[in-house]
Amino acid sequence: NGLLTAVSNVTSVMVTPYALTYPTFYLVGAASYIPTPASAPGWDAAAAQILYKKDNKSIIYTYMKPANFRFLGQQAWGPTNYSIDAPGTDAASRYFKQTSTNIIFGDNENMKFTDPEGIYMLEIDADGTKQSLKATPSPLGYKYDNLYLVGSMNGWSDTNAMPMTKVSEGVFEITTAVATDAEFKFLGQKSWDGALEWGHILKDNNGNSGFLGPKGDNSNIVYKGAGGNKITVNLKAGTYTIQ
Template sequence: MKKQHIFQNALLTLLMLFGLAACQDREILTIENQSPAIVMDLSQEELFLDSNFPDNLALTIAWDVAKYSQPTELKYKVEASADESFEVPYVMGTVSGSQRVVSYTVGEMNKAAQTLGLTANEQGSLYFRVSSYIGEAGEYVTSTSNTTMLTITPYELEYPTFYLVGGATAAGWDAGQAIPLYKTSNMSYIYTYLTGNEPFRFLGQTNWNPLNYSIDQAGTRENYRYFKQVSSNLVQDGDENMKFTGTSGMYKISIDAATAVQSIEVEASPVAGWDFPEIYMVGSMNGWSATAPLTMAQVSPGIYEIVTPLGADAEFKFIGQKDWGDLEWGNILKDNHGYSGYVGPKGDNGNVKFVGNGGSYKVTVNLKAGTYTIVSQ
């Protein structure tokens, strides 16, 4: 009986070892892809996107089921690219389970096209593919479909208008006085005063809500995260703001709001000051004579004004001396002639051009804020 008992124990131990080995073998599964996730159809071969109907359905993409040697929960990633090699893919979206059809609106397609660098109002090409993958972040791509091309004409995106507010700015913390930046397409600029080691942020309106823009990183409020790239003199400050760490003075702020960029650069202005004893106006109204300019009155530090007639072809600049020296301001950005309401220093400006009626106008320039206004009197 004792020998039989020993034999039974040995047999039981052996069976347990085989069972454990079998369990381990079952945990190491080899999943082999048996068919790719092939894009079956694009609902359109050519798209002309109309900015008047951003919520309209534009494109539907469908594909068949990827098959694997083991039952596997798959996810699918839909990607677009401006080139057939997908060197810089744009993720349109991800789906899981049995879903094998996705649809995109006019606005979504336009965002994809512009993010990938297609030119507004010009016909271009987008390429699409679908990848099946395993894992939460798509780290295990199991197969990729064939590539399908779409001809598309995008429209110009409407980029945010940024309003500067905060302790570092000329506006202070008064949202009603927040300073808008000069915007041209995806780029926004201003030459303005910044106080060192003080916080600020951007609003999307002259109010605290609904839009706020700050650095896109952990610790910033989720709905305030925007700037993916920031210059070295900006750091996060609390959950709402960023802080300017440079020396107090005049700076050029440049924002690229392109979806794939969303950057902000702050660099020193070539004219560091903003409060001068005298500011003059020179242009078509005085024959462009810098030695005999029109003197502007200083109404407060950095703010100057003059009342003068302006005709239909009026052009002028502001100078800080009675000659064409370093102190010069005109319409913001190099060779940008017009009436933007923003001043740029020498080397980065054009003439202010204003169509007047020959009557009197009050011209006010605020060098600290980086703005000017022309108001009929």
């Protein structure tokens, strides 16, 4: 019938997926708990507080007060700074497209936190479609008289929880053997029924990142080191260390 049939060559296309990488954020500024330098507390880039990062989210439960702050991309003033995306902000530092109502423009480099002082959950969503920052009050503060260690080292017995020594407001420590794979949490009372409880940051998230989460948003701390004997907790910073 005069029709021609054409057959084309088969072409293969190989697609290589790449994992998205998200920024690491360091908190710095007068709004933070950072005590240094003495002449301008909070503005010590070398002491800037890193946030816990999981996928596109960066989170920390930490002290904030009404004052200016920003985030750095490193523990130094350059090259990367992150602030609110507003006309008055230096162009290179414009990042956060959305912020909670208690975070506003501060100056050409900084944002300003406006809520009363206390412990807040800072949450950054670095997804390119969001680039958001919000500060939500934590259910727990940091000014407590007592803190106790409870976990595999004492059979998870709340009534026999191990007392920690208060070093300063919000800072406690204890010297005890911490074996590899030891699991534990911290209590503000010798009972699981009380409100004062801290563990590894976020629910269903056992680990040993050094970040704390309050009751309702924590998991077990699981120590993976070679053995330690001193645990220090800083409820104001939202962190712990094992040495």
